[in-house]
Amino acid sequence: MELTGAQAILECLKKEGVHTIFGYPGGAVLPLYDALYYEKEIKHILVRHEQGAAHAADGFARATGQVGVCVATSGPGATNLVTGIATAYMDSIPIVAITGQVAMPLLGRDSFQEADITGITIPITKHNYLIKDEKDIPRIFKEAFYIARTGRPGPVLIDIPKDIQFKKLNFKYPEKIDIPSYKPKYEGHPKQIAAAAKAIQASKRPVIYSGGGVISSGASKELTELAIKCNIPVTTTLLGKGGFPETHKLSLGMPGMHGTVYANYSIQECDLLIAIGARFDDRVTGHIEKFAPKAKHIHIDIDPAEIGKNVKIDIPIVGDVKTVLKALIEKVPSKDDHAPWLAQVEEWKNKYPLSYKKTDEIKPEYVVEQIYEATKGEAIITTEVGQNQMWASQYYRFTKPRTMISSGGLGTMGYGMPAAIGAQVGCPDKIVFDIAGDGSIQMNIQELTTAVNNKLPIKIAVLDNAYLGMVRQWQELLHGKRYSSVDLEANPDLVKIAEAYGAKGIRVTKIEEVRPAIEESLAIKDRPTLIDFKVAREENVFPFVPAGQAINEMLVD
Amino acid sequence: MKHTISVLVENKPGVLARVAGLFSRRGYNIESLAVGMTEDETISRMTIVASGDDLVLEQITKQLYKLIDVIKVFDIPKDVAVERELMLIKVSCNEKTRPEIIEIVDIFRGRIVDVSEGAVTIEMTGEESKVAGIEKLLKKFGIKELVRTGKIALQRGSNE
Numbered sequence: 001m002e003l004t005g006a007q008a009i010l011e012c013l014k015k016e017g018v019h020t021i022f023g024y025p026g027g028a029v030l031p032l033y034d035a036l037y038y039e040k041e042i043k044h045i046l047v048r049h050e051q052g053a054a055h056a057a058d059g060f061a062r063a064t065g066q067v068g069v070c071v072a073t074s075g076p077g078a079t080n081l082v083t084g085i086a087t088a089y090m091d092s093i094p095i096v097a098i099t100g101q102v103a104m105p106l107l108g109r110d111s112f113q114e115a116d117i118t119g120i121t122i123p124i125t126k127h128n129y130l131i132k133d134e135k136d137i138p139r140i141f142k143e144a145f146y147i148a149r150t151g152r153p154g155p156v157l158i159d160i161p162k163d164i165q166f167k168k169l170n171f172k173y174p175e176k177i178d179i180p181s182y183k184p185k186y187e188g189h190p191k192q193i194a195a196a197a198k199a200i201q202a203s204k205r206p207v208i209y210s211g212g213g214v215i216s217s218g219a220s221k222e223l224t225e226l227a228i229k230c231n232i233p234v235t236t237t238l239l240g241k242g243g244f245p246e247t248h249k250l251s252l253g254m255p256g257m258h259g260t261v262y263a264n265y266s267i268q269e270c271d272l273l274i275a276i277g278a279r280f281d282d283r284v285t286g287h288i289e290k291f292a293p294k295a296k297h298i299h300i301d302i303d304p305a306e307i308g309k310n311v312k313i314d315i316p317i318v319g320d321v322k323t324v325l326k327a328l329i330e331k332v333p334s335k336d337d338h339a340p341w342l343a344q345v346e347e348w349k350n351k352y353p354l355s356y357k358k359t360d361e362i363k364p365e366y367v368v369e370q371i372y373e374a375t376k377g378e379a380i381i382t383t384e385v386g387q388n389q390m391w392a393s394q395y396y397r398f399t400k401p402r403t404m405i406s407s408g409g410l411g412t413m414g415y416g417m418p419a420a421i422g423a424q425v426g427c428p429d430k431i432v433f434d435i436a437g438d439g440s441i442q443m444n445i446q447e448l449t450t451a452v453n454n455k456l457p458i459k460i461a462v463l464d465n466a467y468l469g470m471v472r473q474w475q476e477l478l479h480g481k482r483y484s485s486v487d488l489e490a491n492p493d494l495v496k497i498a499e500a501y502g503a504k505g506i507r508v509t510k511i512e513e514v515r516p517a518i519e520e521s522l523a524i525k526d527r528p529t530l531i532d533f534k535v536a537r538e539e540n541v542f543p544f545v546p547a548g549q550a551i552n553e554m555l556v557d
Numbered sequence: 558m559k560h561t562i563s564v565l566v567e568n569k570p571g572v573l574a575r576v577a578g579l580f581s582r583r584g585y586n587i588e589s590l591a592v593g594m595t596e597d598e599t600i601s602r603m604t605i606v607a608s609g610d611d612l613v614l615e616q617i618t619k620q621l622y623k624l625i626d627v628i629k630v631f632d633i634p635k636d637v638a639v640e641r642e643l644m645l646i647k648v649s650c651n652e653k654t655r656p657e658i659i660e661i662v663d664i665f666r667g668r669i670v671d672v673s674e675g676a677v678t679i680e681m682t683g684e685e686s687k688v689a690g691i692e693k694l695l696k697k698f699g700i701k702e703l704v705r706t707g708k709i710a711l712q713r714g715s716n717e
Contacts, residue, residue, distance in 0.1 A: 305619035
């Protein structure tokens with residue numbers, strides 16, 4: 001069938017099962033938006049800033065497991081996607097970003113709204129393309145989606161000059177993929193799996209350190225099975241949350257800088273560390289040479305480059321987490337002979353629980369606890385970045401995969417609300433809560449319009465301390481209380497802002513108003529709600545391991 | 558430690574930028590880099606001389622493989638490598654110094670490819686040490702210009 005390049009793009013999206021895209025029009029994507037005008041099967045969600053489109057596509061991908069798609073025009077449209085693409089790249093999230101480019105004859109001449117977006121995004125995409133021949137559109141889209149979602153997932157960008165979108169081609173979507181240089185390996189090596197099984201059997205003090213790979217590979221069932229079969233305590237990283245139920249007695253919560261004391265102690269004392277789909281990030285390991293010093297290391301990861309990148313690994317297994325765990329569960333006999341170890345872990349749990357001091361102010365931790373209770377732990381939580389993110393991860397207990405959506409690697413402020421929009425679009429029947437800070441929420445506040453326009457009932461809980469809280473905390477503890485440029489007392493009235501956008505705004509200044517406000521927001525189904533919780537201004541996130549220290553050298557209050 | 562890494566890549570625009578960018582952003586040092594088409598016109602070979610210990614080399618290799626356009630990466634061990642570099646060097650000369658320059662070029666089995674009144678241009682092919690050796694000897698005559706291709710290498714034997 002003969003189509004224009006623009007029509008072909010939409011046809012490719014449909015072939016890939018895409019029904020929703022997030023974007024913002026502009027000169028270089030006019031042909032594409034013209035084709036969208038007639039399109040019935042693809043819903044376009046108009047954001048108010050391209051960064052919002054990238055984060056929404058990312059949130060959609062994290063919540064659904066499908067590839068998220070965002071669209072922007074050339075030049076500034078494309079560069080506005082950059083933070084969102086980098087966010088997805090750092091957390092291995094499959095998105096396809098489509099950008100318009102100036103017409104071919106104008107390329108390379110510093111034309112109006114020209115930016116070398118493929119050059120710019122080389123370091124933050126898994127791969128990218130500049131389409132110079134309309135006949136390549138079907139093949140390149142097929143490859144892009146395949147590359148984005150297979151192996152270690154990641155963002156792929158496709159840049160399409162405007163004239164290519166107008167040109168006609170005979171459209172045929174390829175059935176097969178042929179990229180000789182890209183063949184991800186899914187099966188783990190049987191010898192390595194046998195060695196891992198043996199090490200697990202021999203260990204007296206094992207700990208599982210599970211990360212985002214468990215979520216992206218859909219392996220939470222297998223992880224849970226392995227942990228229970230062998231009685232191994234499990235720590236889940238920020239990105240791994242929901243991969244193992246945090247309500248289970250074997251759960252240790254999150255490790256690392258703001259991890260639980262018992263997770264960090266367990267890692268430091270274990271004799272076998274089983275890293276599963278995790279990458280030994282510095283926020284987890286603290287001082288790398290002092291991390292898990294007594295342990296033999298098993299590392300299961302689909303990306304060979306992660307093995308040995310930060311830490312020396314004794315038993316590497318390259319492969320898909322789910323496939324490898326299935327094989328490992330078969331190989332390893334059930335085991336319950338490390339009762340002393342579990343007793344020790346239990347003792348740490350009892351001795352050093354997560355806690356905060358209750359006062360007559362609203363404590364942010366309390367707000368998160370109340371959100372957890374009111375939503376019965378069933379909500380999808382997105383976060384911004386900073387203290388709000390850490391309190392959300394400490395006090396909301398995640399039991400299911402794809403329910404914790406947070407910018408872990410890049411740590412992007414302004415991520416949470418657009419990500420919540422993407423998650424709500426992908427999961428219309430779920431409750432989606434963005435746990436935010438008063439600093440972060442203002443970085444993409446314009447997306448409230450997007451949520452209102454699309455009747456998305458997302459909830460935004462602003463833990464409002466009128467500070468850039470995490471920076472203030474570091475300044476308090478590590479820079480002699482010199483609060484440099486962190487005071488946000490000049491904040492606008494967030495409730496009025498919400499109302500101005502057409503959302504529901506609620507202000508909470510008393511402890512007894514916290515729960516009713518949350519309940520009120522849960523009853524609103526046709527528009528977003530922003531709750532401005534005026535919380536204790538100088539509350540700190542504890543435990544806290546200052547950067548560069550061993551993870552058991554933590555400040556607890 | 559120096560390594561000679563041979564990288565087969567898809568012969569597509571932008572591949573060099575992807576590879577070079579990877580080295581710079583991950584902090585690996587490139588000493589030289591030479592690129593050209595192979596017997597298959599869809600494939601190019603990059604010969605990269607990089608320094609680093611075994612761990613660094615392992616990471617370089619793995620990170621290169623993550624680039625979609627990279628087909629094959631191999632470290633060519635020194636003892637089985639055929640390595641060559643080409644240098645063109647323009648040296649000042651006059652009637653008095655010309656015989657001595659010609660003699661040096663002969664000893665090194667180089668070639669004089671251009672002669673003019675005040676200079677000769679010499680083509681020198683060989684292993685790194687040989688190329689460096691002639692450069693050292695010619696220095697005293699005054700080097701006007703010099704260009705090197707960077708090392709290229711293949712593994713000895715039939716590769717089977």
